[in-house]
Amino acid sequence: MNVLVLNCGSSTVKFQLIATDLGIIERNEDKRLASGYVERVGGEAIITLNAEGRDEQRLTESLRDMRAAVDFIIRWATSEGAGISGVKSIADIHAIGHRVVHGGERFTHSVLITDEVLRGIEDCVELAPLHNPANIKGIQAARHLFGPGLPQVAVFDTAFHQTLPEKAYLYAIPYQFYRRYKVRRYGFHGTSHRYVAYRYRQLRNITREQTNIITLHLGNGCSAAAIRGGDSIDTSMGMTPLEGLVMGTRSGDIDPAIIDYLAIKEGLTIHQIESLLNKQSGLIGISGLTNDMRELMEEAHENNDRRARLAIEIFSYRARKYIGSYLAAMGGADAIVFTGGIGENSPEVRSLICDGLQWMGLELDGERNAKCTNGCEGLISTESSRLAAYTIPTDEELLIARDTVRSVQGAPQRY
Ligand code: ADP
Secondary structure, X not given: OEEEEEEEOOOOEEEEEEEOOHHHHHHOOOEEEEEEEEEOOOOEEEEEEEEOOOOOEEEEEEOOOHHHHHHHHHHHHOOOOOOOOOOOOHHXXXXXXXXXXXXXXXXXXXXXXXXXXXXXXXXXXXXXOOOHHHHHHHHHHHHHHHOOOOOEEEEEOOHHHHHOOHHHHOOOOOOHHHHHHOOOOOOOOHHHHHHHHHHHHHHHOOOOOOOOXXXXXXXXXXXXXXXXXXXXXXXXXXOOOOOOOOOOOOOOOOOOHHHHHHHHHHOOOHHHHHHHHHHOOHHHHHHOOOOOHHHHHHHHHHOOOHHHHHHHHHHHHHHHHHHHXXXXXXXXXXXXXXXXXXXXXXXXXXXXXXXXXXXXXXXXXXXXXXXXXXXXXXXXXXXXXXXXXXXXXXXXXXXXXXXXXXXXXXXXXXX
């Protein structure tokens, strides 16, 4: 089956075309046929396209809305120019898998999209007003272009964390707010945490039930998950992705009383403060320079910029504190797994995070850690380290394609 994986944001679409089916999944031989990224949907869009065995193409095109963007992707993927083997017309795309950010408490697994499911995703808009509307537009655009006969599947960022126990997902605020409005921790990046947990057990040749790890997804957004017996039992993002670790532009945990204090001092509305915590805080807020970890590293090393160093230090310190608290919550773990742009590519940040965890048996292997960048997958701690550390590049698109195949073919989901 050729599965088109769509990740639709407010003005962006990421896509991949993946050839897979139930037998291919068992053999781990899924094939990536094409991928791409459309930015600035709604105006003069910038488009990056990659087809197997061809040079990357970059172009601009006026794309008025999500439907125009999805239409562009399909026309390109099926064109002779793209030259994707086995994809000559729209009939060669057999299913679509959508990344959907918020599935609330209703969606604990990936599902085939029906009218009722779509209404369920719409019901979650309140919980994710910035994200779910874009995902819905992507689903509607694909339905319009392919017709209702083409199976579409929704894969939720929150689903993997639906195994959290009450004590981990409830906030200590009056209980009626949970009952009335479902205010609770949902957690995000679930597909990424789930993927690296799956790869970890493959690398170690162990079962899901034997998987006791802490996963750290460190990208522009950052989150940690405590995975015990294969299930997510705690995670750092909350009702929204704002809580938890320090991120590129998000503050992560703060004292909620700061909101009122700043509102008075700066004459800001709650909405403005929320925007400040989401868009102008984290690495960019502390450094005053950039939300990009690579650039911060350059500033710290080449210009010895004090606030760049401080931002990196606070980022690493917060991550280390979460590792400590999850070790306590889980009663110990076998490994820490790093993923995401920073987790996969920065030996220095990994080392700063792990520094200070020697007392509890974590010893990074300097050489392995330094070498593990750019898609490298494997152990980065010493053989004798009691708590192991791994780097595992994430691949959310692959899980979305596989969930799509399983949903379409009525096979059980694997989590
Ligand atoms: P997203 O969450 O948007 O998918 P990524 O997972 O691609 O983002 O992560 C982006 C982050 O990864 C940026 O902060 C970027 O600077 C960082 N990053 C990428 N490569 C490196 C590197 N070699 N060293 C440090 N940080 C890196």
